[in-house]
Amino acid sequence: MEFVKIGSVAEVESDSMKKFEIQEKEILVSNIGGKYYAVNNRCPHRKGDLSKGELEGNIVTCPKHKSKFDITTGKAISGPKIPILKIKVNDLEKYEVKVDGEDLLVKI
Numbered sequence: 616m617e618f619v620k621i622g623s624v625a626e627v628e629s630d631s632m633k634k635f636e637i638q639e640k641e642i643l644v645s646n647i648g649g650k651y652y653a654v655n656n657r658c659p660h661r662k663g664d665l666s667k668g669e670l671e672g673n674i675v676t677c678p679k680h681k682s683k684f685d686i687t688t689g690k691a692i693s694g695p696k697i698p699i700l701k702i703k704v705n706d707l708e709k710y711e712v713k714v715d716g717e718d719l720l721v722k723i
């Protein structure tokens with residue numbers, strides 16, 4: 616694994632997130648309080664597009680069935696909200712992020 620450039624810091628404003636596609640992966644980069652984090656963009660439940668979810672603080676909510684994840688660690692906070700069923704969801708894959716000048720690099 617090596618650090619590869621996926622974009623620039625200007626593309627991810629403070630307290631927001633953005634999806635990047637590189638090497639056939641979708642990576643969700645967030646900027647939380649000036650620090651950058653990267654996780655897999657696809658929800659482990661049914662592949663919901665997390666970049667279209669809601670970000671509150673460091674918690675992203677999947678747009679499909681409302682699983683919640685800590686975007687800074689990738690940890691699942693709560694599973695899908697599907698009536699009757701109680702399903703657990705796996706954590707998101709997390710990637711290391713590095714800033715080099717204006718460039719955003721992710722280890723993949």
Ligand code: FES
Pocket residue numbers: 658659660661662663677678679680681682694695696
């Ligand atoms: S696809 Fe994300 S909670 Fe179902």
